[in-house]
Amino acid sequence: MFGLKEDWSLEVPERYFTLENYAGGVARWCPSCGDHAVLSAVQKICRDEQLPPEKVVAVSGIGCSSRFPHYMHTYGFHGLHGRALPVACGVKSRRPDLHVWVATGDGDCCSIGAGHWVHALRYNMDITVMLFDNNVYGLTKKQTSPTTPQGLVTNTHPGGAWLPPLNVLQTTLGFTNISFVARTVDWNPLHLYQTLKRAYEHKGLSFVHILQRCPTYTEGIFEQFRNNPENVLLLTHENGVPADPAVAKMYKNQMEHDPADLNRARELADESGRLPIGLFYWNPNAPLYDEYLKVGMGMTQEEKKAGLEKELDRFAI
Amino acid sequence: MTKKKATTQPEAAEAAEGGASADAAGGRRVLEQSIVEIVSDSGEGAQKAGQTFGTVSAKMGNGVWTVEIIPAEIKPPARSRAGASGIRVRIGSKAVTNMGDEADLVVAFNEQVLYGRIAQGAYRPGTVVLLENKWKDDPQEDIRQQYAEALEEFRAKGLDVRELPLEEACKQVVENPRLGKNMFVLGMLCQIYGRDLQKALDEIQVVFGRKGEKVVGMNQSLIRAGWDYAAENLGLAFEVPPWENDKPLVVMNGNQATGLGVMAAGMELVSMYPITPATSVSHYLARGFPRVGGVVHQAEDEIAAIGFAIGASYAGKTACTVTSGPGLALKTEFLGLAVMAEVPLVVILVQRGGPSTGLPTKVEQGDLLAVLYGQPGDAPKVVVAPATIEECYHFVPMARKLAEDFRTPVIMLTDTNLATGVAPFPRPTIDTDVMAPPLDLSPWPEGLRPYDWDPETGLSPRPIPGQRGGEYCLTGLAHTQLSKVAYDPISNQTGCAMRSRKMAALAKTLVPPEIHGDDEGDLLVVGWGSTLGAIDEAVDRLQAKGRKVSSVHLRFLSPLEPGLTEMFARFKQVMTVEINYSDRPGDPLIDGETRRQAQLAALLRQKTLMDVDSWSVVEGQPLAPRVVEEVLLARLEGRPDPRTEAVATAQVTSEQQEAEGELACSV
Numbered sequence: 001m002f003g004l005k006e007d008w009s010l011e012v013p014e015r016y017f018t019l020e021n022y023a024g025g026v027a028r029w030c031p032s033c034g035d036h037a038v039l040s041a042v043q044k045i046c047r048d049e050q051l052p053p054e055k056v057v058a059v060s061g062i063g064c065s066s067r068f069p070h071y072m073h074t075y076g077f078h079g080l081h082g083r084a085l086p087v088a089c090g091v092k093s094r095r096p097d098l099h100v101w102v103a104t105g106d107g108d109c110c111s112i113g114a115g116h117w118v119h120a121l122r123y124n125m126d127i128t129v130m131l132f133d134n135n136v137y138g139l140t141k142k143q144t145s146p147t148t149p150q151g152l153v154t155n156t157h158p159g160g161a162w163l164p165p166l167n168v169l170q171t172t173l174g175f176t177n178i179s180f181v182a183r184t185v186d187w188n189p190l191h192l193y194q195t196l197k198r199a200y201e202h203k204g205l206s207f208v209h210i211l212q213r214c215p216t217y218t219e220g221i222f223e224q225f226r227n228n229p230e231n232v233l234l235l236t237h238e239n240g241v242p243a244d245p246a247v248a249k250m251y252k253n254q255m256e257h258d259p260a261d262l263n264r265a266r267e268l269a270d271e272s273g274r275l276p277i278g279l280f281y282w283n284p285n286a287p288l289y290d291e292y293l294k295v296g297m298g299m300t301q302e303e304k305k306a307g308l309e310k311e312l313d314r315f316a317i
Numbered sequence: 318m319t320k321k322k323a324t325t326q327p328e329a330a331e332a333a334e335g336g337a338s339a340d341a342a343g344g345r346r347v348l349e350q351s352i353v354e355i356v357s358d359s360g361e362g363a364q365k366a367g368q369t370f371g372t373v374s375a376k377m378g379n380g381v382w383t384v385e386i387i388p389a390e391i392k393p394p395a396r397s398r399a400g401a402s403g404i405r406v407r408i409g410s411k412a413v414t415n416m417g418d419e420a421d422l423v424v425a426f427n428e429q430v431l432y433g434r435i436a437q438g439a440y441r442p443g444t445v446v447l448l449e450n451k452w453k454d455d456p457q458e459d460i461r462q463q464y465a466e467a468l469e470e471f472r473a474k475g476l477d478v479r480e481l482p483l484e485e486a487c488k489q490v491v492e493n494p495r496l497g498k499n500m501f502v503l504g505m506l507c508q509i510y511g512r513d514l515q516k517a518l519d520e521i522q523v524v525f526g527r528k529g530e531k532v533v534g535m536n537q538s539l540i541r542a543g544w545d546y547a548a549e550n551l552g553l554a555f556e557v558p559p560w561e562n563d564k565p566l567v568v569m570n571g572n573q574a575t576g577l578g579v580m581a582a583g584m585e586l587v588s589m590y591p592i593t594p595a596t597s598v599s600h601y602l603a604r605g606f607p608r609v610g611g612v613v614h615q616a617e618d619e620i621a622a623i624g625f626a627i628g629a630s631y632a633g634k635t636a637c638t639v640t641s642g643p644g645l646a647l648k649t650e651f652l653g654l655a656v657m658a659e660v661p662l663v664v665i666l667v668q669r670g671g672p673s674t675g676l677p678t679k680v681e682q683g684d685l686l687a688v689l690y691g692q693p694g695d696a697p698k699v700v701v702a703p704a705t706i707e708e709c710y711h712f713v714p715m716a717r718k719l720a721e722d723f724r725t726p727v728i729m730l731t732d733t734n735l736a737t738g739v740a741p742f743p744r745p746t747i748d749t750d751v752m753a754p755p756l757d758l759s760p761w762p763e764g765l766r767p768y769d770w771d772p773e774t775g776l777s778p779r780p781i782p783g784q785r786g787g788e789y790c791l792t793g794l795a796h797t798q799l800s801k802v803a804y805d806p807i808s809n810q811t812g813c814a815m816r817s818r819k820m821a822a823l824a825k826t827l828v829p830p831e832i833h834g835d836d837e838g839d840l841l842v843v844g845w846g847s848t849l850g851a852i853d854e855a856v857d858r859l860q861a862k863g864r865k866v867s868s869v870h871l872r873f874l875s876p877l878e879p880g881l882t883e884m885f886a887r888f889k890q891v892m893t894v895e896i897n898y899s900d901r902p903g904d905p906l907i908d909g910e911t912r913r914q915a916q917l918a919a920l921l922r923q924k925t926l927m928d929v930d931s932w933s934v935v936e937g938q939p940l941a942p943r944v945v946e947e948v949l950l951a952r953l954e955g956r957p958d959p960r961t962e963a964v965a966t967a968q969v970t971s972e973q974q975e976a977e978g979e980l981a982c983s984v
Contacts, residue, residue, distance in 0.1 A: 024790065025801070054785045057632070069790045070802065075782040076790030077631055079624070080650055086621035090628020090636070091782070093614065094585050098632065098782055116624075119617035293586075296610030301583065301749040307608035308580050308747050315567040315577075317376045317741060 013050075021053055022046045024073040034186030034212035035065050035132060041193045042101060042130075043072070045200055051099055058101045059088040061108040064139045065132035065212070068103035082113030085120035085129070092125050093293045099200075100127040107137045110146040110166055121205055122177045123289035128199050128206045133168060134214035135221055142217040149221070168209050169269035169280060173262065179204035179286035181265070182279045185211045187226050188247065191234075191277060195241045198279065204288055211275075225275045233271065235259075235278030251277075345511050345556035350380075350409035352417045353510075355502060356434060357426035358395045359388055359402040362499030367404030368739060369524065370506050373516045374406070375568045375741040378559025380413035381406065382850070383739040384939060386434070387678040396460070401430035405439075408510070410558050413740065414705065414850025418943040420444055422509070422553070424502050426483070427452060428467035435474065437938055442475025445553065447505070449498075450480035479551075490542045491535060500536045504543025509553045514544055565744040571709040571735030571847075574742075575665055576601040578713025579637055580609045581745065583752025584663070586636040588614040588626040593677040594733045595641045595667035619647035623664070627655055630662050631791060633756050633781035635721055637663040637713075642671045642684050645691070652726055653692035654793040656816060659768065659779070661720035661727075663713065668732040668846075670937050679937030680733040682846050683897040685916040688728045689875055695813055697820045699727040700875035704849035707742035708872070709735055714751035721753075723819050724779055730874070732896070734847035734939040761787030766798040768815075775818030820876045827873055829880030834860055834867030840953055841888035842868040843929070844895065845917055848940050852894055855945035859953075866949055871917070882925045892930040892952060893918040894945055899933045903957055932958055 005011050022043040029035045046056060056074035060066035062081035069076025075098075079087050088102045109117050109131050120129070136154065137143040143156040147168060151160040172181050180202040184195035192210070199206030211222050225231050234251035236243050239259050248254065253274065257264060259282035268276045299307075353370070355363040364385055371383045386403040393400025407417040419441035425431050425448045434440060452464040471478050487494035487501045494501075500521070507517045518537050525533045547553070569577070576598045579587060587606070589599045603613045616622035619640060626636035640648060645666055655662045668684045670676025688700055699719050703712040709731055716727040761780050767789035769777045777798075780787030789800040795809040796802055803809070832841075833853050844852045849870045856868045867888070871878055885891045899915040900907045914922065918931030932948045934940075947959045 052785070053788055054783055057782050058790075059628070070792070072790075073788055075780075075788050077628070078790055078792040078794070079627075080654055080793060083620065083624045083651070086616065086624030087628035087631070090586075090588065090625035090630075091632045093612075093625065093629050093632075094634040095629075095632040095782065115617055116621055119621065293612050293614065295612060296607055297585070299610030301752050301755075304580070304583060304609040304752060305747050305749055307610070308577070311577060311580065311605050311608055312567055312744060312747075315569045315573070316744060317372065317566050317568050 015052065017047055017050055017053065019043050019047050022056075022073050024069075024071045024076075027071045028067070029064060030214075030216050032213070032215045033064070034134065034210075034214070035068070037186045037189055037192060038065075038103075038130060038132065038196075038210060038212065039068060039071055041189065041196050044193060045197050046074070048197070049200070055097060056099045056101065057088075057091050058103060059091060060084050060103040061105070061113060062139070063105040063108045063137070064134075064214075065103050065105045066108060082108050082111070083116065084108065085113065085116040088127050088129075089120055089123055089125050089289075092127055092290065094297060096126070096290060096294055102127060102129040104129065104131055106131065106133045106135060106145045106147040106168070110168060110171075117172075118175055121172065121175045121207060124177050124179050124205045124286050125290050125293075126203050126205070126288060128196070129208065130196070131168065131207065131209050132212045133209060134212045134218055135165070136214055136218045138214050138217055152218070167269060170266065172207055172209070173266045173269055173281060177286050178207070178281060179283045180206035180279070181209075181281040182206070182241065183209040183211070183277050184241075185222070185225065185232075185275075185277060186213055187222070188250070190244050191241065191247045194244055194247070195278070198241050202282070203284070204286055231274055233268075233274045233276040235268070235276055235280070237279070239282055240279040345554040347556045347558065349557070350407065350413065350417070351422065351510070351555060351557055352405060352407045352420045353506060354386070354403060354405045354420045354423045354434070354439065355499070356386060356401050356403035356423065356430045357499075358397070358430065359391070359393055359400060361402070361426050361495065363403040363426070365524070366499035366503040366506075367406050369503055369517065369520050370512070371406045371408070371739055372520055372568055373507065373512050374408045374510070374557070375566065376516050376520075377513055378562065379557055380409040380411050380560050381568070381740055382413040382416060383407070384416045384734070385737040387737070389678055396427050396429040398429050398432040401433045403430070408557050409560070411560050415854060415942060416738070416851075416939050418941045423447065424505070425449065426498065428464050428471070431467070431471065435471075437936070438941070440476060444476050446471065446476050446478045447481050447551075448478055449483045451482065451484050453480070481550075486542065486546050487539065490538050497535065497539045500539035501543035501546070504540035504545075505547040505551070507540070508544040508547035509551065509555060511554065511556045514540075566741040567744045568739060568741040569706065570597075570737055570739045571706045571731055572597040572667065572737070573601045574706050574709035575639075575713060575729075575731065576605060578710040580606065580611065581710065581747060581751065582663075582714040582717040583609075583749075583754075584637050584717060585611045585634050585753075586614060586626065586629045587611070587639060588616055588622045588629070588636060589639045590616050590619045590622045590644060592619070592641045592644045594669055594736045595639045595644070595665070597736065598639045598665065598667070619644040620651065623648040623651040623662075627651060627660050627662055630660050631782070633783070635661045635663065635717055635753060637665060637717075639665040639667070641667050641669050641677075642687070643674060645684060645687060649691050652698070653694065653696050655726040656692065656696040656698050657793050658791045659724040659777070659816070660791070661717075661724055661779075663716045663720055664726055664728045665713070666728055666730050667736045668730060670935065676937045678733065680847070680939050681896050681935055681937065682730075682732055682848070683916070683935070684730065685845070685874060685897070686919065688730065689920070695817065697817050698725055698875060699723065699820070699823065700730065701727065701873055702730040702846040702871070703735065704846060704870050704872065705742070706735055706738060706740050710745055717753060718751060719823070722776075723823055724777065725816075725819060730846060732847050738847075738939075756781065756783070758783040760785040767800040768796070768798045770798060770811075770815040773818070774822035775815035776822060824876035824879060827876070827878050829884065830869050830871055830878045832867050832869050832884065835865065836867065836884070837887035838865030838867050839888065840864075840866045840890045840892065840949060841885060842866065842949060843871065843891065843893045843917065843921065844868065845871045845874060848894060848896060851940040851942045851945050854942035855949060858942070858946050859949055864950070864953060866953065874917075874920070877920070877924055881921065882927065885925055885927050885929065890930065890952060891921075891927065892932060893921065894940070894948065895931060895933040896935065896940060897933050898935045899931050901958060
């Protein structure tokens with residue numbers, strides 16, 4: 001932000017934002033909950049992009065991760081269980097100047113709000129959606145979620161979760177008019193940051209599936225990937241999540257994957273055993289519903305009055 | 318049929334009830350008002366013909382009210398009793414505010430569709446029925462037989478049935494008479510009522526202009542043919558003199574008026590999900606809204622529709638969602654959030670019959686208590702109900718203003734009667750002062766909290782995203798003035814009090830409603846919504862007969878208008894007349910303890926602690942003034958409520974329909 005311009009003059013912006021400018025209330029998630037890492041990453045992106053806090057809106061539903069907006073010192077909307085996406089799209093509809101971040105969980109997005117998940121992705125509005133997937137309902141104290149592994153003991157399935165878990169990315173990659181689908185993990189802050197930043201930069205709905213640890217109810221559930229990085233498959237591509245040397249050093253298993261290849265992306269979503277992370281699918285040309293919704297914005301009251309007179313003429317007798 | 322005693326062959330002129338004058342106007346019988354119906358199978362264009370007839374009449378200076386007769390299905394089977402589709406047009410020499418009583422003249426494309434209308438009490442002995450006669454020569458014997466039986470039955474009821482070769486006559490003009498019959502009928506009606514033929518032809522140019530000259534020309538030929546046919550063959554000639562009115566007028570239905578109201582309010586977004594009978598507001602807006610820079614969002618479901626509107630409203634662009642009963646049920650949770658978090662929002666609820674899927678295309682005022690009390694917890698909100706099509710227009714800008722000033726959802730209740738009724742009203746003057754002002758994103762005043770409640774009124778200014786320094790996190794959880802989640806006893810008590818206080822603050826700005834008639838007497842009738850015209854007409858008739866009856870119509874249901882207790886005390890009896898369910902006194906098990914009152918009555922009893930009585934029906938029809946008149950008279954004379962014809966015959970009709978496998982399925 002600060003810097004010398006071509007004419008050697010020093011550019012001093014009127015406002016400069018530090019991380020503190022985005023820090024809201026003290027986060028009350030459990031210690032070592034993965035949500036803290038996502039919050040930090042988003043605050044860093046806001047800082048690095050120098051987004052004026054008043055232009056940022058964090059929208060969420062209900063659940064542990066949906067407390068996210070309270071911890072951002074920006075505008076926030078902590079609404080109803082499952083309904084973050086319609087609200088977020090509504091916020092953006094006539095206010096394209098706002099930067100909208102959505103925090104939603106595996107219960108919020110894939111269960112009670114699943115209908116909106118399908119359609120918001122199809123609308124492809126220019127917002128960033130973060131799915132915090134901890135494989136369980138946390139806030140209501142350990143009930144089975146759509147992504148709970150089969151056999152995991154929960155309070156609603158004391159004999160172990162009966163059904164196979166819903167494959168989030170396989171499902172998402174089946175929706176129509178998707179434009180950005182990625183996966184990252186909370187325990188690799190660099191990859192998390194790079195993925196979310198790439199998502200933020202994408203013009204369209206960016207959907208980021210974040211594996212997020214719950215130290216209280218699903219402790220250890222992602223340990224196979226955390227302790228054994230060789231179980232993680234790092235997706236690389238010039239159009240993908242930018243490769244960071246530290247990330248590349250950690251994840252030896254790498255695969256060049258062109259995010260334009262939807263079929264390959266779907267195959268990767270089906271991987272069992274290995275955990276692919278990175279950008280699965282990217283289509284910068286998918287139509288944006290924003291373009292439809294913002295038509296007529298900025299019309300003055302006098303113009304509106306003239307338009308209304310014309311409409312009334314149609315009914316005049 | 319309200320008169321049991323049938324006359325055998327009534328004079329044609331008796332069709333002209335309702336203040337017929339013997340004076341001839343160019344050989345025409347002069348009427349103060351007349352009611353015409355066109356009934357047909359679905360898709361035969363009866364509504365188009367009737368609407369055009371209504372428009373032409375309005376253009377000639379008559380008061381007009383049209384009511385659509387709508388089957389529940391898009392294409393019910395032909396010649397189906399439950400599938401009657403059509404229109405009623407009431408024209409008068411003064412403003413017409415409701416559908417009136419029984420029809421004077423009916424044009425029917427087949428005899429079966431008349432059964433349902435007869436069961437609904439739409440006709441009387443002497444009603445002239447111009448009936449398509451091609452069925453008497455139908456190749457199928459059962460159809461010929463049905464036709465003959467119906468003819469006999471209708472005549473026995475006193476209907477003045479005249480058989481006409483409608484299709485035969487049309488064939489002289491067009492090849493496919495089924496598609497042009499409606500225009501032929503329009504020509505006939507224009508002749509019978511002495512309409513200006515040129516106005517009808519011009520109107521056709523407007524309606525079909527886009528389809529090209531050939532279509533326009535064909536339809537105009539049909540109108541001329543119908544005109545000539547009526548002049549030569551029918552011997553029916555009436556005149557309904559114009560209403561003295563020199564103001565410019567517009568004519569439209571209530572859903573179009575509502576849509577225009579949204580535009581007049583300067584709103585930019587309507588977020589909806591298709592639902593009968595609300596959808597046509599959005600149909601209209603989808604075409605008209607871009608003229609004022611607005612957009613219609615068709616959401617994936619009712620919940621998303623309101624969520625999207627709330628999102629836009631939160632971001633400073635107060636939006637509107639339009640729905641009907643089942644949609645309201647789904648929107649309940651979001652409505653509670655809008656109340657709790659004080660998000661301005663306009664919800665237009667076009668009521669239909671309930672509960673559940675109920676009667677999608679029929680009239681009911683059954684959602685009043687649902688909107689008031691449908692949310693868990695205490696969720697006070699503003700509820701208003703326009704009583705006329707004109708008010709549908711003017712109430713939307715008011716609703717937006719109230720929503721923003723009081724930082725609350727405002728629900729505007731209309732119903733199918735207003736939604737599909739068409740009437741002229743003075744062209745509104747457009748006032749940019751009632752339009753949403755441009756967004757003000759100047760910095761949020763330092764030290765001001767996101768819910769800086771005025772302790773006296775509960776009102777507070779609202780930060781809009783983009784306002785520097787106003788950053789806050791809206792939440793549906795109990796919260797402090799800083800919008801911080803708070804579970805402590807005082808915060809929740811205070812929040813509830815402040816939200817409730819806003820209703821009191823609004824109530825203090827309202828004035829007592831005007832009484833129609835003397836401000837004291839034997840009976841005060843209280844109504845709300847679309848029943849205004851029928852109630853006032855009934856009250857006028859009783860007043861003319863020297864009865865001490867007055868009426869009052871409420872536009873604000875939450876908060877209620879002030880002064881009601883004092884007003885009610887000046888009358889010996891107070892009762893509501895509504896279109897929703899209440900138990901009938903005298904029914905099995907129904908007594909003072911068990912009887913459930915109509916919805917407004919329940920509300921008024923709670924509010925005034927007075928013995929407000931009620932009469933209500935859920936027959937799916939708009940109220941006819943005569944029915945209301947009979948009910949009020951019975952109350953005045955201490956007699957039990959008369960039953961409407963529809964109730965008396967309903968059971969029979971349902972059994973018949975069931976036997977025929979014709980029960981309409983809902984949409």
